[in-house]
Amino acid sequence: MAVLVTGGAGYIGSQTCVHLLEAGKEIVVIDNFSNSSPKSSQAVREITGKDFPLIECDIRDEEKLDEVFSQYDIDSVIHFAGLKAVGESCQKPLEYYDNNIGGTVKLLSVMRKHGVKCIVFSSSATVYGEKHTAPFNEEMEAGGTTNPYGTTKLFIEQILKDLAASDPEWSVSLLRYFNPIGAHISGKIGEAPNGIPNNLMPYISQVAVGKREKLSVFGDDYDTPDGTGVRDYIHVADLADGHVVALDRALSVKGCEIFNLGTGKGVSVLELVNAFQKATGVKVPYVITARRPGDIATSYADPSKAERILGWKAKRDIFDACRDTWNWQKNNPNGFDD
Numbered sequence: 657m658a659v660l661v662t663g664g665a666g667y668i669g670s671q672t673c674v675h676l677l678e679a680g681k682e683i684v685v686i687d688n689f690s691n692s693s694p695k696s697s698q699a700v701r702e703i704t705g706k707d708f709p710l711i712e713c714d715i716r717d718e719e720k721l722d723e724v725f726s727q728y729d730i731d732s733v734i735h736f737a738g739l740k741a742v743g744e745s746c747q748k749p750l751e752y753y754d755n756n757i758g759g760t761v762k763l764l765s766v767m768r769k770h771g772v773k774c775i776v777f778s779s780s781a782t783v784y785g786e787k788h789t790a791p792f793n794e795e796m797e798a799g800g801t802t803n804p805y806g807t808t809k810l811f812i813e814q815i816l817k818d819l820a821a822s823d824p825e826w827s828v829s830l831l832r833y834f835n836p837i838g839a840h841i842s843g844k845i846g847e848a849p850n851g852i853p854n855n856l857m858p859y860i861s862q863v864a865v866g867k868r869e870k871l872s873v874f875g876d877d878y879d880t881p882d883g884t885g886v887r888d889y890i891h892v893a894d895l896a897d898g899h900v901v902a903l904d905r906a907l908s909v910k911g912c913e914i915f916n917l918g919t920g921k922g923v924s925v926l927e928l929v930n931a932f933q934k935a936t937g938v939k940v941p942y943v944i945t946a947r948r949p950g951d952i953a954t955s956y957a958d959p960s961k962a963e964r965i966l967g968w969k970a971k972r973d974i975f976d977a978c979r980d981t982w983n984w985q986k987n988n989p990n991g992f993d994d
Contacts, residue, residue: 657729658682659903660772662715662763663736665692667847668778668836668892670700672734674845675896676903677704684728686713686721687737691850693992699844715759718766725770732774732907733767734899735760738808741854742782745805746949756808757815764819774827776902779813781834781888781918781955782806790886790922793958794832794914803950813914820912827906834888834918834957836895837928838977839984846984847892848991857889857977860929861985864938871940873925875947880954884925888918888956891972891980901966918957919970928974935978 659676663669664685669692676683677700685697685708697710709728713720715737724730738756739745745752767773784792785800801807813830820826837857839846853859862868876883898917905913923931929940962968 657731658684660724660728660730660733661685661736662733663687663692663738663778665689665694665696665710666736667692668895669736670696670845671840671892672736672896672899673697673700673708674703674840675893675900677706677708679900683708684724684730685710686715686724688712688714693848695992696845696848703840703842703844715763716755718762721763721766722769725766725772730770730772732776732903733763733772734776734778734903735763736778738778740805742803742805742950743854743948745803745808749804752804752808757811760812760815764815773823773825774906775816776829776831776899776906777812777816779830779832780806780809781832781916781957783810783813783832784955786952790954790956791920791958792916792955794916794961802952806950817912824910826912827910828912829902829906830912830914831898831902832914832916833895833898834890834916834955836892837889837981838891838893838972839980840893841980841983843980843983843987846981846988848988856925856928857981860932860940861981863940864932864936864982865985865989867989869941871929871942872945873942874945874951876944878953880924882924882926885951886922886924886954886956888921889923889928889974889977890917890919890970891977894970894972898962898966898968901968905966913965915962915966916957916959917962917968918959920957920959922954922956923974931974932978932982935975936982938982
């Protein structure tokens with residue numbers, strides 16, 4: 657039996673594939689490569705010494721999805737595939753709703769057709785919106801999202817909750833994670849966004865490697881200790897570990913469960929920049945610019961439920977993440993194009 661990993665060639669997906677294979681799982685990966693590269697999956701093979709099918713497939717292509725489920729013995733899905741840039745979602749809401757929500761509905765329809773009723777969903781802390789004060793916990797009511805990206809995650813969560821409520825055979829794990837950073841310790845896989853990065857860490861590392869002139873810090877007038885946005889930065893390897901243990905639980909427990917995956921600590925933009933400079937010895941010039949649409953001031957997790965029920969806790973710190981990011985970036989200044 658195999659795990660279907662949608663978006664499995666992406667940043668978090670490829671890292672999770674490594675951990676799934678190292679845990680002895682069989683995997684099948686699909687990706688449309690809109691913001692990823694098949695070379696990341698080749699790197700996963702090199703790291704693990706294990707092979708797996710890699711299929712170019714868009715989750716909105718119901719016919720192709722049906723072929724994949726017919727060809728392989730799939731018993732569960734980890735669903736990463738989706739557009740994920742906050743700012744872009746404010747400019748292209750229809751594209752985000754079509755891809756993220758429409759694609760997920762088609763995926764779930766094909767899963768149901770083939771009797772596959774176990775899914776781990778890549779959700780986001782953005783579903784908590786602006787109405788709560790950090791640290792966020794799973795008992796807080798989701799909603800009040802500030803951008804279409806977050807709203808797609810919120811709606812997909814509701815769809816999955818409704819699906820689990822309608823059929824007791826479904827196992828759904830909603831993983832609300834915060835801000836993934838870092839890279840595989842080997843330096844073979846890391847974050848390699850197409851075009852201008854939408855996330856902070858790859859922008860920092862691209863400035864450090866000389867690919868970009870300076871970092872734009874979006875706002876220094878938030879109600880935070882240094883005025884810059886505060887986030888919960890979690891090492892992507894810890895995040896991958898969380899998906900493996902969440903999948904194991906979902907394969908044995910029916911119903912819908914929600915877990916935060918974060919460190920429980922807030923770090924500001926400037927604190928992350930300083931941590932990167934200390935970890936690498938490389939200067940990162942930056943300039944303060946206007947706030948970015950859809951951003952909130954402070955977001956960090958209460959991850960105690962994941963520790964209590966899944967036995968999961970973040971093990972790596974900001975220094976580890978900065979070191980591993982730089983190890984990836986300095987050896988691959990153009991990402992997988994190198």
